[in-house]
Amino acid sequence: MDGTVLVADDDRTIRTVLTQALTRAGCRVHATSSLSTLMRWVAEGKGDAIITDVVMPDGNGIEMLPKIKELRADLPVIVISAQNTIMTAIQATEAKAFDYLPKPFDLPDLMKRTARALEQTDQAARRATRAQTENERPDDLPLVGRTVVMQALFRSLAQIMHSNVPMLIVGETGTGKTLIAKIAHDYSDRRAQPFVVATASDLHAMDGPERILARAKSGTIVFDEISGLDSESQVNIVRMIDASREGGPRFVATTQTNLAQALKQGQLRQDLYYRLGGATLTVPTLRERVDDIALLNAHFLANISNESGADTALFLSPDALDHMRAYRWPGNVRQLENALRRLALGAQGGQITASDVEMMLAEQPEEPPVAGGTDSDRLSASVGRHLRRYFDLHGGMLPPNGLYARILREIETPLIEIALEATGGNQAKCADLLGINRNTLRKKIAELDIHVTRRRKLM
Numbered sequence: 001m002d003g004t005v006l007v008a009d010d011d012r013t014i015r016t017v018l019t020q021a022l023t024r025a026g027c028r029v030h031a032t033s034s035l036s037t038l039m040r041w042v043a044e045g046k047g048d049a050i051i052t053d054v055v056m057p058d059g060n061g062i063e064m065l066p067k068i069k070e071l072r073a074d075l076p077v078i079v080i081s082a083q084n085t086i087m088t089a090i091q092a093t094e095a096k097a098f099d100y101l102p103k104p105f106d107l108p109d110l111m112k113r114t115a116r117a118l119e120q121t122d123q124a125a126r127r128a129t130r131a132q133t134e135n136e137r138p139d140d141l142p143l144v145g146r147t148v149v150m151q152a153l154f155r156s157l158a159q160i161m162h163s164n165v166p167m168l169i170v171g172e173t174g175t176g177k178t179l180i181a182k183i184a185h186d187y188s189d190r191r192a193q194p195f196v197v198a199t200a201s202d203l204h205a206m207d208g209p210e211r212i213l214a215r216a217k218s219g220t221i222v223f224d225e226i227s228g229l230d231s232e233s234q235v236n237i238v239r240m241i242d243a244s245r246e247g248g249p250r251f252v253a254t255t256q257t258n259l260a261q262a263l264k265q266g267q268l269r270q271d272l273y274y275r276l277g278g279a280t281l282t283v284p285t286l287r288e289r290v291d292d293i294a295l296l297n298a299h300f301l302a303n304i305s306n307e308s309g310a311d312t313a314l315f316l317s318p319d320a321l322d323h324m325r326a327y328r329w330p331g332n333v334r335q336l337e338n339a340l341r342r343l344a345l346g347a348q349g350g351q352i353t354a355s356d357v358e359m360m361l362a363e364q365p366e367e368p369p370v371a372g373g374t375d376s377d378r379l380s381a382s383v384g385r386h387l388r389r390y391f392d393l394h395g396g397m398l399p400p401n402g403l404y405a406r407i408l409r410e411i412e413t414p415l416i417e418i419a420l421e422a423t424g425g426n427q428a429k430c431a432d433l434l435g436i437n438r439n440t441l442r443k444k445i446a447e448l449d450i451h452v453t454r455r456r457k458l459m
Contacts, residue, residue: 005018005028039068052080076098079099081101086157100158147292166253166278172256176334234269259273290414301314317354319353
């Protein structure tokens with residue numbers, strides 16, 4: 001790499017790590033903990049690229065982007081942030097940041113992105129930031145998460161939000177598919193136009209499709225659980241999409257099922273399948289983002305406390321959180337929120353205990369077993385689909401090096417966690433179940449930072 005990089009972060013360790021890594025790569029680096037110093041450097045013409053944190057002692061890094069663009073329209077800015085919510089990704093994208101990465105970031109990945117930024121310092125100025133301020137868009141959305149899968153979803157949503165192509169949102173019940181559709185509408189160019197969820201009765205009515213188009217104007221039309229609609233409804237949707245002209249509404253469909261499989265089974269029309277293939281977002285299950293459960297708990301409990309006007313903040317004991325993490329949540333985030341609302345009713349002094357959680361989970365419906373036998377249900381097929389999505393999310397670039405070890409670690413961790421859960425935290429039984437030595441299991445538990453709790457089996 002060749003060029004000068006301006007680094008702004010109030011964390012001295014991050015400044016040191018980035019300065020050393022960029023210097024070794026051949027760059028010149030100016031590092032500061034102050035946004036005012038950063039802006040002075042920009043005004044003086046210093047730097048070929050910027051790496052900046054969001055929350056700084058003297059301001060907000062994202063809010064500085066319009067001023068940077070005004071002073072140096074061709075200066076690429078990479079935003080890094082510990083505020084890992086969908087709003088951060090949206091605001092960074094709308095402010096025309098060159099790239100956005102959550103903390104903690106993968107250093108080799110950040111270096112690759114910086115190299116691309118330095119290569120594109122001569123690009124034309126990107127369009128101006130939208131007029132809406134952060135106060136007009138409160139960051140109170142339950143679409144939060146620090147896990148890799150959620151950060152990938154945030155980034156993908158921010159990238160396609162302003163396009164006109166149809167959007168397909170795939171995910172299990174309770175993962176927030178309709179919420180994502182609403183966010184894509186509310187934070188896009190169409191926000192001032194209607195958001196319409198088309199029902200089966202709307203589609204069956206004599207002039208239903210025409211009324212839906214008239215209601216939506218140039219807003220958004222959502223078809224919920226597209227593969228569950230009958231053939232007549234699907235025909236009407238095809239006609240609506242074909243009848244839409246330039247400046248018409250954006251079409252969004254949600255589904256719990258694999259549409260390719262639904263097509264083979266005759267549940268979905270082929271013409272509709274191809275018309276919905278513009279952009280696909282896959283929403284991860286709560287089982288795929290266990291590390292976000294603590295974050296979601298804090299978010300929902302804060303909302304519940306605010307709604308009730310309680311003087312004492314609600315919180316989960318560490319053991320209670322372990323129980324919440326161990327449960328599989330077949331109803332995903334919606335089930336989690338409803339469970340927390342129920343737990344809040346009996347909380348003493350604001351604390352939700354492990355016994356409270358255990359009693360509540362014992363009354364939850366069990367997740368039905370997966371019916372096996374077909375290739376689509378095999379573990380290798382599921383892993384293959386996940387890996388293809390992972391590669392697709394990097395566009396034309398390769399993922400960071402070290403992929404083999406990272407993938408094995410991601411598979412190894414849930415395998416050991418679920419085996420420990422199934423054996424009630426008994427490490428001797430777990431080692432026998434896995435077919436490994438007990439000392440090997442203990443070593444893996446320490447290496448992977450797995451929390452072990454002896455308890456009654458919840459599965």
